[in-house]
Amino acid sequence: MSQLKYCQGPKCHTYDTKDRKRGPKDNKRNETRRRSSFYYLNGNVCSMQCQADWFDVYGSRALDHFGRITQPRVMTKDNAWRVRRNYNWDNRSQDTFYAYNYLTEERRPLTQQQYDNANTITEDGKLAI
Numbered sequence: 197m198s199q200l201k202y203c204q205g206p207k208c209h210t211y212d213t214k215d216r217k218r219g220p221k222d223n224k225r226n227e228t229r230r231r232s233s234f235y236y237l238n239g240n241v242c243s244m245q246c247q248a249d250w251f252d253v254y255g256s257r258a259l260d261h262f263g264r265i266t267q268p269r270v271m272t273k274d275n276a277w278r279v280r281r282n283y284n285w286d287n288r289s290q291d292t293f294y295a296y297n298y299l300t301e302e303r304r305p306l307t308q309q310q311y312d313n314a315n316t317i318t319e320d321g322k323l324a325i
């Protein structure tokens with residue numbers, strides 16, 4: 197059985213829904229939602245509202261903690277690579293693969309293994325092979 201976790205929305209318990217209600221009649225309370233998985237904020241909150249609440253409270257602090265962008269980030273021909281696939285709908289085993297450069301429009305053939313490998317293109321768009 198998967199582990200239950202709490203929604204990380206700081207105001208989750210303030211939304212009055214049936215599934216948040218706990219306790220006996222004379223001591224009713226609303227609690228933070230608890231589930232095995234969530235869809236929002238990378239699986240950490242139960243709803244778009246809780247995601248917005250989280251960002252309102254913690255967003256600026258997170259940017260300060262992890263570092264703000266203080267000068268423009270730049271895409272050049274060196275970091276403009278993405279992997280692409282040419283589908284052959286008549287015979288899928290004949291699909292072809294290539295690295296594509298958004299700025300120069302250059303194409304370099306790839307094997308399917310290179311296409312499937314997340315490290316073929318670095319996180320910042322450089323061709324690593």
Ligand SMILES: [Zn+2]
Pocket residue numbers: 203204205208229241242243246
């Ligand atoms: Zn929530």
